[in-house]
Amino acid sequence: MSSYVIRSVRADEWPAAKVLRLDALRDPVAHLAFLETYEEAAAKPDSFWKERVAGSAEGAEGAQQIIAEGPDGRWVGTLTVLVEEPGTTDWAGFAVERKQTHLVGVFVRPEERGNGLTEVLFDAALEWSWERGAERVRLIVHEENGRAQRFYRKVGFVPSGVIVPLGDAGDAGERELEFVLDRVCD
Template identity: 85%
Template sequence: GVRGVVPGYYRGRMSYVIRSVRAHEWPAAKELRLAALRDPVAHLAFLETYEEAAARPDSFWQERTAGAAEGADARQQIIAEGPDGRWVATLTVLVEEPGTTDWAGFPVERKQGHVVGVFVRPEERGSGLTEVLFDAALEWSWGRGLERV
């Protein structure tokens, strides 16, 4: 997984921990995803609606979070966690293997990562957290031998 502290990162007021999610944190992962789907702008970037996601059982969220948690190889969800423990930003890296097709149906020619599910809460936008999350995603990806992200 990814774990790092970005000291004094947000306009000198706060420090965020940038890290991979843990399987038992599925309620927080669910809450952040639902917040993204309710967002008047960000929801356009997701392939499901708020209503679809909100109707899913807890078992779905548990499996989804475990599959992208610290130690998982096929995907990794990385978050920015505020000093108060609140998750304020996220992205997920999907690993795509050669000889398969990607989420859009295109052939995958080499081991690569695809960044999806990027969301920053409105009050944190413009803070630079997206860049820090992408750096963490690249670090995780290169550490797994991905050739391209």
């Protein structure tokens, strides 16, 4: 892992962040991992990408995009950490009861998987979360994304029992499951 650099993205790196996101949306399981399609993301103007990256860049307090940079400088993995404050409502309409962070946009290039890189990205996200006083970290995973669920369990996340339906409210189709990791105080 010493040949990788794990760091927060800088606001001026929006073109690289855009490329990595579009690559993630081309992944064969993207339909299970992301709530947008490649076509939707590719159609967005550069101003969208500039604003998106600036809001989660180094120094931002409400969100942080963490990247893994390979030895050749190519971005090979990413995840974003969103801060959720108590008394607010999350993106799915659920009340936020305590200070927590929400991991989204997890992606590691296929050729980089299985070497511990995802664990290192998660360690960085957890460290960032705990430094900001989060009581727990959560993520949402598609019920059919077994590979991701196995990884989340491996690094200590457990299902909370919260189920997020996808699609129309009356649609009894696809669902996502919340996984959580509570902060352990020494």
